[in-house]
Amino acid sequence: MELFNPVAMLLAAVSAMVVGFIWYNPKVFGTAWMTAAEMTEEKMKGANMAKIFGLAFVFAFLLSTALPGIVIHQMGVFSLVGGDPASALPSYEIFITDYGDAFRTFKHGAFHGVLTGVFIALPILGTNALFERKSAKYIFINAGYWIVTLAVMGAIICGMK
Known part of the structure; x- marks a missing residue:
């Protein structure tokens, strides 16, 4: 079972980027x-x-490297063995065999x-926007983008095994 899928x-x-072009x-x-x-x-x-879109893509990729720990439950078990399944106890392999594809x-x-x-992007964006004196409309448009984007990203990362 592959937990880190670079593709x-x-x-x-x-x-x-695609969601942003539409949104x-x-x-x-x-x-x-x-x-x-x-x-x-x-x-x-x-x-x-070019700079804006290039950096936006780099930031999106950085975000995609953090999402497996959030959207793939098996990452918790993987972290318990220090990221090296070869040094894990036999129970790790049994667990992964039984539950490797769960959820x-x-x-x-x-x-x-x-x-x-909702629980990470919205509070961060909302806090920044409040201090920047931006409107609720500004907060909800940007947070809405990130909620939809993170849903799509999470679906791709969790669903592609």
């Missing part, structure tokens, strides 16, 4: 976000988009992704 992590990082499209939440973020077309034209579904990963978005 799944790359796909999860790409999915964050922040002017026909979805883009126009509302621009207003709430006090963003103008003029500010957007002066940006280095390893796209649906379960999406569920934990949503929980991660």
